[in-house]
Amino acid sequence: MRIKEQRHAFIGCESGYKDSKTVLFGAPFDGTSSYRAGSRFAPSAVRNESAGIETYSPYLDKDLVDSKVFDGGDLELPFGNAAKALKIIENYTAQILKDGKKPLMIGGEHLITLGAFRAVYKAYPNLCVIHFDAHTDLREDYAGEKLSHATVIKRIWEFTGDGRIFQFGIRSGERSEFEWAKKHTFLTKFNFCGLEEAVAEIGERPVYLTIDLDVLDPSEMSGTGTPEAGGVRFTELLQAVNLAAKCNIVACDINELSPPYDTSGASTALACKFIREVLLQL
Numbered sequence: 001m002r003i004k005e006q007r008h009a010f011i012g013c014e015s016g017y018k019d020s021k022t023v024l025f026g027a028p029f030d031g032t033s034s035y036r037a038g039s040r041f042a043p044s045a046v047r048n049e050s051a052g053i054e055t056y057s058p059y060l061d062k063d064l065v066d067s068k069v070f071d072g073g074d075l076e077l078p079f080g081n082a083a084k085a086l087k088i089i090e091n092y093t094a095q096i097l098k099d100g101k102k103p104l105m106i107g108g109e110h111l112i113t114l115g116a117f118r119a120v121y122k123a124y125p126n127l128c129v130i131h132f133d134a135h136t137d138l139r140e141d142y143a144g145e146k147l148s149h150a151t152v153i154k155r156i157w158e159f160t161g162d163g164r165i166f167q168f169g170i171r172s173g174e175r176s177e178f179e180w181a182k183k184h185t186f187l188t189k190f191n192f193c194g195l196e197e198a199v200a201e202i203g204e205r206p207v208y209l210t211i212d213l214d215v216l217d218p219s220e221m222s223g224t225g226t227p228e229a230g231g232v233r234f235t236e237l238l239q240a241v242n243l244a245a246k247c248n249i250v251a252c253d254i255n256e257l258s259p260p261y262d263t264s265g266a267s268t269a270l271a272c273k274f275i276r277e278v279l280l281q282l
Contacts, residue, residue, distance in 0.1 A: 009071035010047050010275065012055035012064025020070035022102045022282050024275075025092065027112040029077045029085045030258075032148045036225045038258035042271070043074045043106045045259040050272045059238060062280045069279055070101075082111060082147040089115030093251070097123045102282050106275065107255030109225065110137060110149040113210045114156060120251045121159050124206040128164045129156060130198070130244050132237070133212035134228035136173030136187070138180055149225075149256075157184060166198040168240065169215040172228045191232060192240040199246050207247040211237075211278075212256045213271060223267030225258045234270060238277055245281040252278060 013024050026043025033039065055064035075092055077085040089105070093116040096103045105116050110133070121127050131153060142148035146155070157165055165185040169192065181187040188194050214224040217231030257271045
């Protein structure tokens with residue numbers, strides 16, 4: 001697969017592909033969104049609005065201009081074909097990994113994680129997953145469909161098996177999902193308690209970090225497809241990412257921003273700032 005050069009990039013991500021260490025790209029797909037669609041508009045929205053933030057992070061005392069990040073733009077994904085969209089994402093991610101770079105994917109709905117994960121898992125068979133989210137995403141199917149934003153972590157478990165998925169901030173799901181998680185994943189409800197222990201447990205094993213922005217409280221992130229009251233604060237999420245970054249993170253995605261549901265633009269601005277922080281940690 002040929003990686004195309006882009007003219008319009010997320011702020012501070014203007015390095016050429018050859019020289020980059022990290023590749024940012026968008027996966028604009030929300031074909032299984034069950035409540036409020038619109039996350040397919042997120043990748044282009046954060047790219048457009050990133051001009052409103054600085055490249056420098058006072059949290060980390062680092063600057064994107066000192067990093068080498070390539071913005072690959074948005075993938076062309078079929079709106080109504082989840083399986084095909086996932087395959088396109090998988091192939092693109094595989095090329096990035098083959099070229100010795102780290103992928104950071106911007107969704108889109110949470111199902112997109114499965115496509116990137118499959119490529120990363122092939123490269124790192126002992127892969128662990130750290131999952132920040134309001135929802136368990138552990139259903140066997142949703143409305144009869146096995147490929148859904150509500151089933152994505154269950155599909156990932158089918159690759160990893162028990163003991164390699166660490167979930168935090170979870171506060172919504174069916175009773176059966178929480179019961180299933182007790183036996184098969186490490187699930188922490190409501191917050192990030194136990195993350196430090198999880199990082200120690202993972203050790204040097206490679207990690208895929210997947211972040212659903214609805215882990216944040218709707219008072220800070222209203223522009224998301226399935227807002228859930230009782231979420232964490234932005235600074236808590238930053239601290240959690242800083243802690244998770246002690247692991248060997250080999251790939252990451254940030255998903256479920258839905259710009260149409262926050263016309264003030266505040267949710268998109270938050271997402272831009274958060275993406276900057278994650279890029280600097282990678």
